[in-house]
Amino acid sequence: MNFAIVGCGFIAKKHATAIENIEGAKLAAVCDKIEAAMAPYVDEYGAIAYTELTDLLQDDSIDIVCICTPSGLHAAIAEQVAAANKHIVLEKPIAMTIEETNRIITAAETNSVKLAVVHPNRFRPVVQELRNILDSGALGKISHANCIVNWNRGQEYYDQAPWRGTKQHDGGVLMNQAIHNLDLLLLFMGDAQEVFSMEATRLRDIEAEDVSTGVIRFESGALANVQASTTVYPKNYEESITIFGEKGTVKIGGSNALFFEHLQIEGMSEEETVILKEKVIADPWGTPGHQQIIRDMIEAIKLNRKPAVTGYDGKKSLELVLAFYESAEQNKSIRLDKGATV
Incomplete structure (x- = not known):
C-alpha cells in the first residue's frame, strides 16, 4: 500500500522508517510547507513532494496518510484526508480538544476510512x-x-x-x-x-x-x-x-x-x-511501536476490522x-x- 506523510518534522522519520521496514508498504509522497524539510524523503525514498495538501490528496495512488503535523492542526488535516477517502494514521495526541477529536472521528466514520492513533508504547x-x-x-x-x-x-x-x-x-x-x-x-x-x-x-x-x-x-x-x-x-x-x-x-x-x-x-x-x-x-x-501500528493498519484495511488503537482510544487519553x-x-x-x- 502507498503511504503519504504530512508534516516532515522529527516524528516523520519514525513513520518513514516503519513504512520502509514493512513488506508491501511504500512511502510514495510527503507534504510540508517547507520544501527543504521534504528533501531527505525525496532523496532517500523517492517520495513525491507536495507543498499543498490539496494536491497530495488528488493523488489516487495514495492509500494511507500519516499525519505528523503539530497537534493543533490534526483536526483540519484529518477531515480533509478522510474526505479524500484515504485512511489515517494520526500521531498522538489525537487532537487538542474534544470538539476537534469528535470532528476527526466523525469524518473517518462518515467517509468509511480507518483511523489509527499512534500510542506505540502499548x-x-x-x-x-x-x-x-x-x-x-x-x-x-x-x-x-x-x-x-x-x-x-x-x-x-x-x-x-x-x-x-x-x-x-x-x-x-x-x-x-x-x-x-x-x-x-x-x-x-x-x-x-x-x-x-x-x-x-x-x-x-x-x-x-x-x-x-x-x-x-x-x-x-x-x-x-x-x-x-x-x-x-x-x-x-x-x-x-x-x-x-x-x-x-x-x-x-x-x-x-x-x-x-x-x-x-x-x-x-x-x-x-x-x-x-x-x-x-x-x-x-x-518491533518498534510505529512499525506495529502501521502494519496493523494495513491488516485492518485488508480484513476490514478496527485498528489496534482507535480514535476512541485516543479520545480517552485526551x-x-x-x-x-x-x-x-x-x-x-x-x-x-x-x-x-x-
Missing part, C-alpha cells in the same frame, strides 16, 4: 507481558498504581519550533510526553472516573506546564498517583508504572519503562520470575489529560463521566 514487550498478567487475574483486586515520567527536555528542545510548548498546538508534559503513560494506565486499570491535579511551569520558558502531579480514581475504585515533568537534570531519569494488587506487585521501569523492576506475584516461583524478566531484557524494545488541566485550573476534582470541559 507494543513494548514489557507492556504486553504486564497486560497478560493483568488479564490472567494473577494480581487479584487492584488497590492502586503509580505512574511516573521524570524526564529532561531542555529549553533548546522547545526552541526548535515556535509551536512547541504552546497550549494551542502542543501542550506541556502531560499532553506531549506523559499522555503515552496515561494511555497505558487506562489500558491496565480501566476507565477513569475522577481526577485531581496541580501543575506548574517551573524551569522552561513555555506557555504550558513542565511539571504536573495528580490523582486518578478509576471506575473500579482503584486509585493512581501521576507525576510528570520535563525539568529533570541532566537527562531522563525515570519512566515507570507500578501496579499494586492483593496478590502481587509489578513495576515496569527504567528511564524508558522497558523492564520489570519489581515482579512479585503469589504462586509465581523465583525461576518463573527470572525467566520472564530475562525474556524482556533480551529484547526490551521489540479526555484524561484535559481533565487534569481543568482540575489544575479550577483547583478542584473533575469527574470524567461528566466530561472534561476544556
Whole structure:
C-alpha cells in the first residue's frame, strides 16, 4: 500500500522508517510547507513532494496518510484526508480538544476510512507481558498504581519550533510526553472516573506546564498517583508504572519503562520470575511501536476490522489529560463521566 506523510518534522522519520521496514508498504509522497524539510524523503525514498495538501490528496495512488503535523492542526488535516477517502494514521495526541477529536472521528466514520492513533508504547514487550498478567487475574483486586515520567527536555528542545510548548498546538508534559503513560494506565486499570491535579511551569520558558502531579480514581475504585515533568537534570531519569494488587506487585521501569523492576506475584516461583524478566531484557524494545501500528493498519484495511488503537482510544487519553488541566485550573476534582470541559 502507498503511504503519504504530512508534516516532515522529527516524528516523520519514525513513520518513514516503519513504512520502509514493512513488506508491501511504500512511502510514495510527503507534504510540508517547507520544501527543504521534504528533501531527505525525496532523496532517500523517492517520495513525491507536495507543498499543498490539496494536491497530495488528488493523488489516487495514495492509500494511507500519516499525519505528523503539530497537534493543533490534526483536526483540519484529518477531515480533509478522510474526505479524500484515504485512511489515517494520526500521531498522538489525537487532537487538542474534544470538539476537534469528535470532528476527526466523525469524518473517518462518515467517509468509511480507518483511523489509527499512534500510542506505540502499548507494543513494548514489557507492556504486553504486564497486560497478560493483568488479564490472567494473577494480581487479584487492584488497590492502586503509580505512574511516573521524570524526564529532561531542555529549553533548546522547545526552541526548535515556535509551536512547541504552546497550549494551542502542543501542550506541556502531560499532553506531549506523559499522555503515552496515561494511555497505558487506562489500558491496565480501566476507565477513569475522577481526577485531581496541580501543575506548574517551573524551569522552561513555555506557555504550558513542565511539571504536573495528580490523582486518578478509576471506575473500579482503584486509585493512581501521576507525576510528570520535563525539568529533570541532566537527562531522563525515570519512566515507570507500578501496579499494586492483593496478590502481587509489578513495576515496569527504567528511564524508558522497558523492564520489570519489581515482579512479585503469589504462586509465581523465583525461576518463573527470572525467566520472564530475562525474556524482556533480551529484547526490551521489540518491533518498534510505529512499525506495529502501521502494519496493523494495513491488516485492518485488508480484513476490514478496527485498528489496534482507535480514535476512541485516543479520545480517552485526551479526555484524561484535559481533565487534569481543568482540575489544575479550577483547583478542584473533575469527574470524567461528566466530561472534561476544556
